[in-house]
Amino acid sequence: MMNDQDAWDQATAISGTAYDSLPHDTTAELDDLIDEIMQLKQKLVELVTCAGSSEICRNCGGECCLLGKYHVSVLDMLAYLKTGADAVIPDFSPGPACPYSGESGCLMPPGYRPVTCVIFNCQMIEDRLTAAERETLQRYENRLRQAVARTGRICGTRLDRPLLLSCT
Numbered sequence: 001m002m003n004d005q006d007a008w009d010q011a012t013a014i015s016g017t018a019y020d021s022l023p024h025d026t027t028a029e030l031d032d033l034i035d036e037i038m039q040l041k042q043k044l045v046e047l048v049t050c051a052g053s054s055e056i057c058r059n060c061g062g063e064c065c066l067l068g069k070y071h072v073s074v075l076d077m078l079a080y081l082k083t084g085a086d087a088v089i090p091d092f093s094p095g096p097a098c099p100y101s102g103e104s105g106c107l108m109p110p111g112y113r114p115v116t117c118v119i120f121n122c123q124m125i126e127d128r129l130t131a132a133e134r135e136t137l138q139r140y141e142n143r144l145r146q147a148v149a150r151t152g153r154i155c156g157t158r159l160d161r162p163l164l165l166s167c168t
Ligand code: SF4
Pocket: 056, 057, 058, 060, 061, 062, 063, 064, 065, 120, 121, 122, 123, 124, 125
């Protein structure tokens, strides 16, 4: 049976090959959607950061990040390929910490984080938000989900499936 690192390496390689072999028009459309998705993720994180989430999350120690292993999707990996940025290097050694986290929290910049991670806010964060801010977050989330769904439609396969399970 493949271990997590092997599954990650294999899925990353297959995603790269699939991305490189897309027809030109599909790549252009997909790249535009990836841009939009990254911007929406950034906005989602910025809004809660402005509401004071950093300090709250630091004090909490990242309770909601303990189950992050399968949050990274094929589409999240394509964002690294599209931008040419170095992909996050996971640490799959046993332990409760998310493989994509370090001493200062998530190793991924906001625009590269998984959808699940950027849309979830616990009650402590929710309590800091105004009604207008919650509405704005909901609007961003809806647009994010729609953009992710469109990537699947143009590629003919769901890209939001977990990267680590994409080769099994
Ligand atoms: S969102 Fe909530 S549960 Fe998650 S790290 Fe921040 S304070 Fe903790």
